[in-house]
Structures are given as C-alpha cells and as structure tokens.
Amino acid sequence: MTGLLHRPRYADVVGTLALIVAMSGTAYAAHSLPKKSLPKNSVSSKQIKDNKVAGKDLKDGGITAVDLAGASVGSSQLQSGSVSGASIADGSVGAADLGVDSVGDDELAPQSVTTSVIGPNAVTGAKVSNESLTLADLVGADVAGPITFSVPANTCVTVNLTIAGAVPGQGALLTLTDNTALNSVVLGPLRVSSPDAVSTRACNVSGSAVAVSGLEVRVITFG
16 A cells, blocks of 8 residues: 555664664764873884974973983083073082183183182192293282492482382382392392382492492282
8 A cells, every 4th residue: 555654674773773873982982082191102203303392392390411312412502691600500510521721711700710719728739730820820010120229338228119010018029130240239128118119128238339220120029
C-alpha cells in the first residue's frame, strides 16, 4: 500500500548510531583533553630555529652558569655597562680570569686602587714585576739641573732651589749627577719649605770663600 512509512532496518539504525558515537568521541577528544607539558629533554637546539627564543621566553634566573658552555659568553655578547661590580661576587675574578695587559690605566678610575681596597700589605715586592715601578709611580717631584751658590769662609748659608711639584711635608733627596767636587762645602738635609721650593744648608768648613757654579744635581721628593 502506498503512503505508508518505510520501517527502518536494524542495520541502518546500528550504522547511524556508530557514526554519531564516532563523531562525538572525536570532538570530545579534540576539545576536552587537558594540555600537557612536553616530556623532559624532548626539545633540543635542533628543534629551535635561530633567534626564536628571546629574553621574555626565559624565566628570571632560569639560566645559570651550569647551562652555559665554557667561553660561550664573551665581550661581544655583553652590552657596555651591563656587568658592574654588583654583578660580580667577591673573589670571583682572579688572575687566571684576566688576560695579560687586560686591565690597564683606561680600566682603572683615578684612585681606584688603594690600600683601603686591597688591604694593608696586600701588594708586596712579590706581587710587583722587577723594575715595573719608577719614580713616576711615586708621589713627588723629580727635577734635575745646575745650581749655583757661594759660601764665605767658615760660614753656613741657606740654598733655595725651585723644584716644581714639591709639596710641604714630603721628604727630599739631592744627589750629584756630575763629577764636580764640592771640596770643603757640606750640604745638609733638604726640606720642602713651601710648594715648589726646597731648601738646604751649605756649610763651608774651610778658611776661604767657596763659589759653586753650574753644579749638576738631581732632586726628588716623595711621601
């Protein structure tokens, strides 16, 4: 009889249900599974493209010294001023970490190396190369030139010398730099009497006046 509904077959019902279950199961799997972290050590440098990891991708303190290969961070990787004294642990930089001549005058601020920094007696002769210190490393003056003066018989006179750089309170030494003999004249200790001025006493122990002209001397002050 026409117009009657067709009775569904058992196979049709089972097939439709299987399709619905399969579709709903896939959707659930795609949207309901929780996110999982990657297994440990599953990502290596081979999986990371160059320049794809930036500072914002790293936790603060996430990279330590043990994560860095030897010599992997050099001066070319550091911005100027990025490493300050506060970033360096006390005693962490030793002689083995410094190249020959790597620290010179340009790297040292004026008065940056004092006994208050390195400790009393920290620098001894064993720490200083032979002949590496000259008078230029000592506070004071170093002046050479001729002096002229005269002394009456059996008399002492004051001889004043102009020594640029001499400062009151410093010690002073005078030495003869030629073969001229003073004969009967004796020079006493030097004294820095005022800035740039050094004086000494010259005594004539003979019975005749003595005139000294063009005597080559060298005067140094220190302390």
